[in-house]
Amino acid sequence: MKKLLLPFILIVFTANAQQRETVDLKWKIADTLTYKTVMQDVILEKSKEQTENDSIAEKMSGMFKAMQEQLSDLKYETKLFPDKNGNVDIAMMLKKNKTDTTETLFSGMAKMTGNIVLRGKVSPQGELLSFYYKSAQNNLISILFELPTKPVAIGDEWDLKVDMISMDQNFKADTLYKKNVVRLKDIKRNNGNKIAVIEYDIEEFVSGDFGNGMMAMFSKDKADKKTFMRMSHKATAEFDLEKGYWISYDGIMDVETNFSLMGMSGNKRTEFKLTPEK
Structure with missing residues (x-):
């Protein structure tokens, strides 16, 4: 009986060791x-209430629809x-299509800054270092390039x-919650290299009131409703542990709100993809 148990114990011990x-990274x-970078907005349908109450959006929808179409392209x-210090500089740039001679408002503004639309810096350990940029910029750098600064195991x-x-x-x-979880889902092999599979699950919600009647300025019948x-x-x-970089990144960011600012209310989805160029 002991001879039969010993191999079983060794198998269980080995499996647990591999799992931990x-x-x-x-x-x-x-x-x-x-x-190769995808950062593409997809405008989702507004709710019936948003469509009925958003008076400014009705007047300016044509202009913003055209702008949204330009951004999606x-x-x-x-x-x-x-x-020079061994850290990693990051620069996202607008890539000009040589066959497209047209220029949008956004591409014209980007040209003034050398076509840079996002910039940041992380340490080799993946710690965000570019604290000096606006929070919206640093949010994107963190979401796309921040790594755990300590060793992690599957499930961490x-x-x-x-x-x-x-x-x-x-x-x-008056109501709020926040979930900020990134998880090492798996460690697998690909062409002999170890690949860490990472999952992101981030969500924030807030509901309340603007204390100065601001909502009434932007749309009708909303001054007494929760924003x-x-x-x-x-x-x-997927992060290649030997090579030390993402071999793929595929994400979706969703925004849902009843706040109307110059016709920009409603739901929006942004797709993110990173694929290393060969």
């Missing part, structure tokens, strides 16, 4: 790494390169340095 194997950027690429969770919703001092919240905003980001990404 820890890995260290680190950026290994010795030269410029370029990602933009192409990007993201470059990662080492700085950590959070990101993000605050997705931003209100001013006129807003008084709410919900933002979420779900993604799955």
Whole structure:
């Protein structure tokens, strides 16, 4: 009986040891790494209430629809390169289509800044270092490039340095919640390399009132109604532990709100994809 139990115990012990194997996710950027980048907005349908009550949106919907269509056609690429201190600089750029001679408002503004639309910096351990940029910019850098600074095992969770919703001092919240979970789902092999599979589950919600009647300025019949905003980001990404970079990143960010600002209320979805160029 003991002879039969021994192999079984060894198998269980080995399985548990493999399951608790820890890995260290680190950026290994010795030269410029370029990602084909998708950051594409998809405008979702408004609720019936939003459509009926959004008076400014009715007047300006044509202009904003045209702007949204222009934004959805933009192409990007993201470059990662080492700085003099061994950290990783990140620059997302608008990629100009040589066959397209037309210029949009957004592409014209981007040209003035060297076509850079997003910039940040992380340590090799994946810690966000670019604290000096606006929170909206740093949110995207964290969501796309922040890594756990300690070794992790399958099932381990950590959070990101993000605050997705931003209100001013006129807003008084009565309901709110926040979920910020990133998880190592799996460690697998691909062409002999170890690949860490990461899942993102981030959500923020707030509901309350603007104390100065602001809502009445932007749409009718809303001054006495609760203003709410919900933002979420779900993604799955694969990190090559030997090479030290994402081999894929696929995420969706959703925004849902009844706040109307110059016709920009309603629901929006942004798709994110990173694919290293060969």
